[in-house]
Amino acid sequence: xxxxxxxxxxxxxxxxxxxxxxxxxxxxxxxxxxxxxxxxxxxxxxxxxxxxxxxxxxxxxxxxxxxxxxxxxxxxxxxxxxxxxxxxxxxxxxxxxxxxxxxxxxxxxxxxxxxxxxxxxxxxxxxxxxxxxxxxxxxxxxxxxxxxxxxxxxxxxxxxxxxxxxxxxxxxxxxxxxxxxxxxxxxxxxxxxxxxxxxxxxxxxxxxxxxxxxxxxxxxxxxxxxxxxxxxxxxxxxxxxxxxxxxxxxxxxxxxxxxxxxxxxxxxxxxxxxxxxxxxxxxxxxxxxxxxxxxxxxxxxxxxxxxxxxxxxxxxxxxxxxxxxxxxxxxxxxxxxxxxxxxxxxxxxxxxxxxxxxxxxxxxxxxxxxxxxxxxxxxxxxxxxxxxxxxxxxxxxxxxxxxx
Numbered sequence: 087x088x089x090x091x092x093x094x095x096x097x098x099x100x101x102x103x104x105x106x107x108x109x110x111x112x113x114x115x116x117x118x119x120x121x122x123x124x125x126x127x128x129x130x131x132x133x134x135x136x137x138x139x140x141x142x143x144x145x146x147x148x149x150x151x152x153x154x155x156x157x158x159x160x161x162x163x164x165x166x167x168x169x170x171x172x173x174x175x176x177x178x179x180x181x182x183x184x185x186x187x188x189x190x191x192x193x194x195x196x197x198x199x200x201x202x203x204x205x206x207x208x209x210x211x212x213x214x215x216x217x218x219x220x221x222x223x224x225x226x227x228x229x230x231x232x233x234x235x236x237x238x239x240x241x242x243x244x245x246x247x248x249x250x251x252x253x254x255x256x257x258x259x260x261x262x263x264x265x266x267x268x269x270x271x272x273x274x275x276x277x278x279x280x281x282x283x284x285x286x287x288x289x290x291x292x293x294x295x296x297x298x299x300x301x302x303x304x305x306x307x308x309x310x311x312x313x314x315x316x317x318x319x320x321x322x323x324x325x326x327x328x329x330x331x332x333x334x335x336x337x338x339x340x341x342x343x344x345x346x347x348x349x350x351x352x353x354x355x356x357x358x359x360x361x362x363x364x365x366x367x368x369x370x371x372x373x374x375x376x377x378x379x380x381x382x383x384x385x386x387x388x389x390x391x392x393x394x395x396x397x398x399x400x401x402x403x404x405x406x407x408x409x410x411x412x413x414x415x416x417x418x419x420x421x422x423x424x425x426x427x428x429x430x431x432x433x434x435x436x437x438x439x440x441x442x443x444x445x446x447x448x449x450x451x452x453x454x455x456x457x458x459x460x461x462x463x464x465x466x467x468x469x470x471x472x473x474x475x476x477x478x479x480x481x482x483x484x485x486x487x488x489x490x
Contacts, residue, residue, distance in 0.1 A: 258281050410462035432461045432468065
């Protein structure tokens with residue numbers, strides 16, 4: 087039997103996207119192979135929860151490496167978390183990996199694949215990269231680094247070397263596969279597309295009039311546009327605020343933000359300074375509340391800054407579809423998000439930064455209740471047939487079976 091290691095900063099009891107998905111992937115793999123995990127103590131939504139240093143859950147042996155667990159939304163503290171976790175992972179990996187092991191490592195934080203690959207070489211294990219963000223493209227898209235800077239070129243050189251040493255490379259979408267393939271020699275077939283999935287058992291469409299969150303927030307009589315998830319640096323939150331400002335005198339339209347992240351404080355301050363009473367911002371809701379929170383809207387919106395196509399695929403898309411909600415995507419036209427919306431006919435795509443077009447689409451959606459209902463039904467059907475946990479878990483099992 088193949089012995090598998092999974093290395094990810096986020097893992098159970100973390101329920102934010104990466105932690106949730108990697109935990110379920112490990113659970114699925116454990117049905118056929120021994121699975122061990124190297125992860126950190128909770129640092130995101132479950133940060134105040136102290137987990138056991140070592141435990142077995144669903145047949146998966148979880149080993150939590152020591153690291154600092156400081157506030158991730160403060161960049162210097164986040165960097166310190168990354169450094170201490172990276173060093174801890176390196177020591178644990180060298181100690182625990184064995185010849186013949188297969189190691190699935192996540193790209194977050196970006197230093198982890200480098201040290202895991204080193205440990206795999208030292209211990210003669212085979213390394214598989216699970217790509218959630220592509221570097222340096224994500225740094226350029228968020229303005230962290232300039233496209234032609236020495237730093238960006240150095241990260242690109244390191245990334246190409248990293249990809250070239252991987253046994254397999256798993257990406258989340260077609261756009262991401264295109265960028266990953268450019269970092270490899272022509273004809274290289276190590277890139278495999280395995281998307282994330284919808285939690286179909288937990289999340290189902292619920293009639294709007296019975297939604298307790300809308301009632302609690304006093305939004306039952308409003309047309310609600312919802313942004314749910316990480317309110318982070320890669321998301322075009324500024325453009326959504328500008329759109330809300332254009333609707334400030336329209337009492338029928340309301341914007342609901344649910345989550346946390348690096349731009350949340352900015353959004354709260356902007357709404358306060360501009361007196362945008364048509365914006366409501368509430369904290370992250372636990373995964374168990376998703377059936378209520380994702381249904382608390384008429385249409386969902388997923389917004390990115392320009393240049394994010396292929397850099398990241400939003401996992402929230404699948405759960406929004408499970409809730410039977412149409413999607414407005416402010417995203418590049420060649421992104422996986424835009425492709426899914428077009429293929430399934432479940433919403434609209436707007437170029438990042440085009441606030442006027444976004445406002446026009448919102449007006450169209452508000453005035454087309456029958457169209458929204460039809461889109462919602464198609465969205466639910468699409469995830470049931472293409473993006474269920476069972477089908478994606480099977481894809482990972484097939485990947486492991488193919489390894490030799």
